Amino acid sequence: MDLPHLDLQLREARGASEDPAIDQIAWESLATTIAAEVRTLNEAESNDLRIAMPVPPEKYREEIEAFQAWHAIADGARHNPVVVRALVMTELYVSFVWLRDSLISPTAEVVDESVLKEIDRFLRGGKVRKLRNAIAHGRWTYKEDFSGLDCWDGKPSRHFSISQDDYGKWQLLSRGTAIAIILALTADAK
Structure with a gap:
């Protein structure tokens, strides 16, 4: 299964302040590689895997298609700060909590040492883990200039910031990885 359009989109996820340890060849065809591994x-x-997943892959596909449609609607209203804020909140939760915890990690657990496992390790570590926890526990806000997010992690609470560029690339990586998994697991993709 080749996913050239998604491969092209995922190339844009490179170059954040932290990236997964994936070689150049894998980055060029990331979605296709992930789907092949699955x-x-x-x-x-x-x-x-299907039994271990809380939601059947077909339902994830429905939800991610609805999310993509919402994203397209919001992109058409980028001039409206309320819509942009709602989009960012939705992107953060979908990418770093819902998809990572309920789809990417369970799939990575059953796939042999792979690019998918490296992406899962990346999404579970470093700044991305801290960002995920801040999102899940409501410990974040927009930076004053809207150039990123101010977040707090741990007890005692430690402040850290994430740039818009970083969280944008990381959420693209998470979402694209999930889409490749969903396409590989759903019946009409086989």
């Missing part, structure tokens, strides 16, 4: 699961592994 499709290497034998039938028993694929069935075990």
